[in-house]
Amino acid sequence: NAGVTQTPKFRVLKTGQSMTLLCAQDMNHEYMYWYRQDPGMGLRLIHYSVGEGTTAKGEVPDGYNVSRLKKQNFLLGLESAAPSQTSVYFCASITPRGGLMNEQFFGPGTRLTVL
Amino acid sequence: QKEVEQDPGPLSVPEGAIVSLNCTYSNSAFQYFMWYRQYSRKGPELLMYTYSSGNKEDGRFTAQVDKSSKYISLFIRDSQPSDSATYLCAPGGGNKLTFGTGTQLKVEL
Helix, strand or coil, X not given: CCCEEEECCEEEEXXXXXXXXXXXECCCCCEEEEEEEECCCEEEXXXXXXXXXXXXXXXXXXCCEEECCCCCEEEEEECCCCHHHCEEEEEEXXXXXXXXXXXXXXXXXXXXXXX | CCCEEECCCCEEEECCCCEEEEEEEXXXXXXXXXXXXXXXXXXXXXXXXXXXXXXXXECCEEEXXXXXXXXEEXXXXXXXXXXXXXXXXXXXXXXXXXXXXXXXXXXXX
């Protein structure tokens, strides 16, 4: 059981380049999330998905697109990277259980630098 | 004003000390309250959670929530060097969490 995995672990981009970050989970979780983590800002939600084929905007969605074509995968795309997108990106997943506590399981992160 | 406020630290304590980490929040709709621990260059992992006001204890860790004052605390007894990490409070509801900035803790020998 690998849990939540993220690819790649590190990436350096030039301004204007595009890339896709891949998140994969093998826990059959319904919901998946993309966060970015910046010093002094904590974890901020970019986009999330409540099921295969669905996506929704989070707190900081501008400049990013996402797709959830398969239940186990959640892709985060940067069409035209900007230096402000330099950050550590984390993916997380859960299976919702009504009103009960829903622990989010996190991946190891992708460190992205945009020059 | 942020929904969740947390002192970023860093906080440095000697081994064996009692550590108190705190957060305040503004959204009274939050239903559950989590603490995540994040080691350097790793993803966050759940440490403790609680649903209601009061205390919850797990080994050396105690989580405390006061809903009336919207105040969340995490206490670590007999702190160890292995406790050195960033601790993020994360109140939530409706399958979303709102994270504090995290407090960086260093426990020194």
